[in-house]
Amino acid sequence: MKQRLSPGPKGERFYDWAAARLPAVAASDGGEPTRQRWMPARRSISKPDEIASHFACAQMDATVADLVQLKGCRWKIEECCQSAKNECGLDQ
Incomplete structure (x- = not known):
């Protein structure tokens, strides 16, 4: 199913999105899968x-x-990691 959406954190950037469900992996999910790739x-x-x-x-x-x-949450995580590197002096 295709949808026109914007991930949000960097402003209104609309794209056409679609997703394919991949097979569950029993070894990583344990018994009955509760999440999906x-x-x-x-x-x-x-x-x-x-x-x-x-x-x-x-x-x-x-x-x-x-x-x-x-996908939109990724930007928040990257910004936090970059801020932490800057504060610790690891940005050099």
């Missing part, structure tokens, strides 16, 4: 040939919107 992909609206994808792990019933929201 996904491969969300985004396509640029202005340049439809530009497609980016990544892997994610989310609940079995996750929606494309849930996966896009998870």
Whole structure:
């Protein structure tokens, strides 16, 4: 299912998003799986040939919107790591 969404933290940047559910891995999930591996992909609206994808792990019933929201959280984590490096003098 395709949806036009924006991950949010860097402003309104809309892309067309879709996601494929990947097979559960019994070894990493233990018994009955409670989460699922996904491969969300985004396509640029202005340049439809530009497609980016990544892997994610989310609940079995996750929606494309849930996966896009998870993708948006990445920026917050990266900014916190960069701030910590700067404060500790590790940015040199």
